[in-house]
Amino acid sequence: MKKQHRPSVINNADPGQTRARQHSRRKFLLKTGGILAASAFGAVPLRGWAADPVNIGALYPTTGSMAQIGVGCVAAAKLAVEMVNESGGIKSLGGAKLNLILSDVQSDTTVTRTETDRLISGNKLSAIHGCFASALTLIASEVAERAHVPLISGSSSDQLNKGRTYTFTPFARASQFARAQLQMAKLVSEHPKVAVIFENTAFGTSTSNGLRELAPGEGVEIVMFEPYSAGFTDASPLINKVKSSGANALFSVSYLNDLILIVRSVKQVGLNIAINGGSGGFVIPDFYKNVGKLAEGLQGVAHWNHDMDANSAKVNEEYKKRTGEFLFEYAGGLVAQTFMIADALERAASADPQKVRDALSSLDVSSGYAAMAPGGKVKFGPDGKNVYGRPVGVQWQNGDLASVFPKEDARAPLLKT
C-alpha cells in the first residue's frame, strides 16, 4: 500500500471530507468538554490547547526510485515533530504544536514542482524542509523562494546557496565533501596513491573532477582516473586495472549496484586497498544490507552521523526503536532542522513565514537538538550556508557507521583494512 490512511495527529496532508468532519466533531467535543471541565475545576488557562498549530511542510520522495530513503526521512520528520510537541510546543505561541504536512515528490522533478506549489498554495505554511536529492531540492527551493516561504535542507549541492534568500543549508556542501575524502586518504597512508573510478554521467564526472582539482593542494597523488559506464555486468576488468595502477586507496563514485560489484571484485582479486565510497547511497543502512560483511572497513563521508553527541545518540535510539534501522545521515539531519525551525518560531513568536525566515537567518545555536551537526554549531551566513558546516568522515564498523574523521569529530579509531 502506497498511502497510509491511518488517521494521525501529524499527517493530515490531505484531509478528505469525512476526515474534515470527524476533525471538527472531535474539536467540538474537545472544546465543549474543555469548557465544561474548566468551569467545573475553576480557572484553567484556555490558551494551552487553543493555540493554533504551526504548519511545517515536508517534501520527500516516498514513492519512485528514492522511495526507501524518502520513507526513512518521513519517519524521522514525524519523530522530530513529536519531540518538539512533547516538550511543550512553541512556548512563545502559547504552546502551539507543530503540524507536519507531508507531500510525496515521487523522486521526480516535475512532480516536485507541482507538489511544492500545491503544498504552499493549499496550506498556511511557516516553513518547509526537504527533499533528499539535490535535483529535487533545487526545484522546491525555487518555488519556495517565489512564495516567500523559508526552506531548510540537508541537500549538498552548492547551487542551493546561489541567489536564494529563503533557503537555508545547515550542513556541509558538496565542495567540502571532496576535500574531506582526500584528507581521509592520508589517514590510510602518508603518501596516498588514489585510483578514482567514476560512472560517466553528470553525477560521476562532476564529483570526480572536483576530486582531481583539489588533489594536488591536499598532497594526494591520483594514479588512475577512469570513467566507466554505469550498469556494467562485470567489475573484474576494471578492478584488474586498479590493481595494475599500484594505488593504495580507491575512490569509487558509483551507484549502489556497481559499487556492490566493485567491492566484491576487490575482495576476489585479493587486493588490499582502502575504499572510499563517498556519500549518498553509501551511508544508508541499505548499503550494508546489500553488501554484507564486505562493507566492514569501507570509508565514506556524510553531513551528519548518529554518534556525534549525546543528543544524536538519543534520537538514534528512538528512531531505531521505531524503524529497526539506525538513523542515517539525511534523516538525522532533518531532525536537527526541525528543531532549528522550532527555535526560529520561538524567537519570531509568529507563524508568519516571512518572520520565520528572518529568525532563521539570525539563528545561532551551539547546544540542544538544533545544534546536532558536525562541529556542534549552526549559524547561517548571508548565503544561507551554515558558517560552521563541515562533513564528517565515516567508516562501516560492525554493521554501523562510526565517525572517524576529522580528529575532533572522531568517535572511533579508524579501522585499517
Place this chain on the structure above:
Amino acid sequence: MWETVAQAVINGLLIGGIYALVSIGVTLIFGVVKIVNFAQGEFVMIGMYISFFLANQYGIDPLLSLFVSMPVLFVAGVLIQHYLIRRVLGPNDMPQIFLTFALSLLLLNLALMLFTANYRTVHTSYSDEAFHVGGLYIPEAKLIAFVVAMLLSGALWLFLHTTDLGKAMRAAAQNRDVAMLMGINPNRVFCVALGIALALAGAAGSLLMPFYSAYPLVGQVFVLMAFVAVVLGTLGNVIGALIASLMMGIAESLGIQFVGADSGSIVVFAMLLLTLAFKPTGLGGGRAR
C-alpha cells in the same frame, strides 16, 4: 603483461557464459518460431527474482533454485506460445514484434510495481570467494555459473541432435514448410522451443543471483548483449550464438582493460559492425542449426 591479458580473458569468458544462456534462448526462438523475443531479458529478471525470494524466504541456495526457476519458466514459455504467440503467427511480422515488445514492457513495469526499483542481493558462502591460480584469480560464483551454463548448452545440443522432438525442432528451424509436410506438429514444437528458451533465461537468472543484483531493469543489460551475439553467430544458430557470446565477453573485457572502462561495449559493437560488413550472414556461416 601476459597475466593481465590472461586475467582479462578469464573474466570475459566467465561472463560470456551468462550471455550465452540468454542468446541461445533468443536464437532458438528465432530459429524455430521465427519471431524475435524482445522480452527475453525480462525472463532473466524473473528467474533472478524467483531465486532471490527462495533464498530470502526459505534460505535456498540460488544454484538449487535452478530446479524451480527453470520448470516455472518452461511452463510460462509453453503458455505464452499457446495463448499469445500462436495467435499472431502469420505472414505479417508487425504483430509479433508488438506482442513480445509489449510483453517486455508489461513484465518490466509489473516488476517495478511489485518489487520496487531497489537492488536485491543474495549472499552465499561462495559469493565473494575466488580460486587463486599462479597470480590469476577465478571468482567461484562465476566459475560455477559458467560450468552450469556450458552443461546446459551441451544438454540442449544433445537434445536437439539425439531426440525425435529435438530433430523435429531442427527440421522446423531449417525449413518450416517441409517439416510441416513431414507431419511435424508446429504448435507442439513451438511450445517446446519457447519453453526451453525461457527455461534457459530462468537458469541465467538463477546463476547470476549469487554475484549480481536483481532489479526490474536488469534484463535490459543482458538482452542487448544477447541480440548482438545472436546476429554475430548467425540468426537461429545455437552453436554460433554460444561461440559469439563467449567471444563478446572476452572482447568486452579486453576492451575495458586496454581501451577504457567505458569502452567495453564500443569494442563489442565494432566487432558486430565489422562482422556485418564482411560476413553479413554471421560467423555461423548463415546456417540455422
